[in-house]
Amino acid sequence: xxxxxxxxxxxxxxxxxxxxxxxxxxxxxxxxxxxxxxxxxxxxxxxxxxxxxxxxxxxxxxxxxxxxxxxxxxxxxxxxxxxxxxxxxxxxxxxxxxxxxxxxxxxxxxxxxxxxxxxxxxxxxxxxxxxxxxxxxxxxxxxxxxxxxxxxx
Amino acid sequence: xxxxxxxxxxxxxxxxxxxxxxxxxxxxxxxxxxxxxxxxxxxxxxxxxxxxxxxxxxxxxxxxxxxxxxxxxxxxxxxxxxxxxxxxxxxxxxxxxxxxxxxxxxxxxxxxxxxxxxxxxxxxxxxxxxxxxxxxxxxxxxxxxxxxxxxxx
DNA sequence: TTTAATGCAAAAGATTTGCAACATG
DNA sequence: CATGTTGCAAATCTTTTGCATTAAA
Numbered sequence: 512x513x514x515x516x517x518x519x520x521x522x523x524x525x526x527x528x529x530x531x532x533x534x535x536x537x538x539x540x541x542x543x544x545x546x547x548x549x550x551x552x553x554x555x556x557x558x559x560x561x562x563x564x565x566x567x568x569x570x571x572x573x574x575x576x577x578x579x580x581x582x583x584x585x586x587x588x589x590x591x592x593x594x595x596x597x598x599x600x601x602x603x604x605x606x607x608x609x610x611x612x613x614x615x616x617x618x619x620x621x622x623x624x625x626x627x628x629x630x631x632x633x634x635x636x637x638x639x640x641x642x643x644x645x646x647x648x649x650x651x652x653x654x655x656x657x658x659x660x661x662x663x664x
Numbered sequence: 665x666x667x668x669x670x671x672x673x674x675x676x677x678x679x680x681x682x683x684x685x686x687x688x689x690x691x692x693x694x695x696x697x698x699x700x701x702x703x704x705x706x707x708x709x710x711x712x713x714x715x716x717x718x719x720x721x722x723x724x725x726x727x728x729x730x731x732x733x734x735x736x737x738x739x740x741x742x743x744x745x746x747x748x749x750x751x752x753x754x755x756x757x758x759x760x761x762x763x764x765x766x767x768x769x770x771x772x773x774x775x776x777x778x779x780x781x782x783x784x785x786x787x788x789x790x791x792x793x794x795x796x797x798x799x800x801x802x803x804x805x806x807x808x809x810x811x812x813x814x815x816x817x
Numbered sequence: 818t819t820t821a822a823t824g825c826a827a828a829a830g831a832t833t834t835g836c837a838a839c840a841t842g
Numbered sequence: 843c844a845t846g847t848t849g850c851a852a853a854t855c856t857t858t859t860g861c862a863t864t865a866a867a
Contacts, residue, residue: 596752597709601707602742630780650799
């Protein structure tokens with residue numbers, strides 16, 4: 512699950528470039544925090560990143576890790592798993608379905624895809640484990656938002 | 665986005681059945697909380713459910729809504745969007761990829777699927793809006809867990 | 818030297834828990 | 843009536859913020 516050295520180097524280059532282009536300072540903390548995520552294959556949460564970075568840089572504070580990770584996400588250098596800065600939401604629709612989430616107004620719409628259901632994803636992932644469920648999350652701009660740029664309630 | 669009356673009734677029946685079979689009490693609060701999720705097409709979060717249920721039942725407390733929603737999830741009557749009871753996690757892998765999450769040990773593995781990438785999901789969702797990104801989340805049991813039932817670190 | 822970024826501590830926000838009162842089966 | 847469930851209030855846990863200090867460019 513460790514990332515290849517060449518790939519880590521490539522990611523660090525991307526980071527340097529993004530700092531230069533955005534005019535942000537390349538501080539020790541930011542480098543170590545990004546390096547930690549860049550070399551982890553295991554999608555760590557904020558606290559895990561903090562714990563690991565502290566081994567090399569014992570004074571780094573938790574709030575800097577929070578600030579830095581969200582800043583990296585803004586720069587497009589990292590992505591988040593799950594809904595970023597959103598609470599868990601509940602759904603009583605138990606049928607097979609997928610979600611389209613509007614990045615503008617936040618509304619989530621259900622949709623179905625026979626084509627996807629017929630794809631044998633179970634076979635694709637059989638080297639990892641046995642599949643129980645699958646769920647496609649699509650992000651984009653919904654028509655309510657493209658048409659009149661106002662958010663529905 | 666409102667759910668069809670027949671479908672709501674069907675869901676309320678499922679609820680009644682699950683209570684009977686699990687020996688749980690069918691209290692007013694539980695009925696109203698489940699009804700609220702069952703009739704909402706918009707995937708509300710805990711606080712939204714609480715706010716809406718309070719209109720009909722002003723004394724219901726927020727902690728009951730929390731307890732009830734997670735209990736409904738345990739019974740399999742509702743699902744959660746996003747990582748249930750988990751914090752946001754970060755990923756520096758910017759290439760197109762998908763995730764397999766082990767429901768036993770919690771580890772998330774990356775995988776690719778050309779077949780999925782070649783599916784024209786953008787067309788499937790064009791009646792909803794314009795797609796920007798898509799991400800498949802597969803859940804199941806990974807081999808580390810099926811083989812020896814111990815969780816890797 | 819100028820400005821942005823950090824660390825600290827406190828605040829704010831979200832979620833959970835213990836327990837007495839209450840409602841359901 | 844016995845037991846599981848609720849509401850309240852407090853506790854806990856997570857995340858954010860204000861501000862003086864520090865470090866990059």
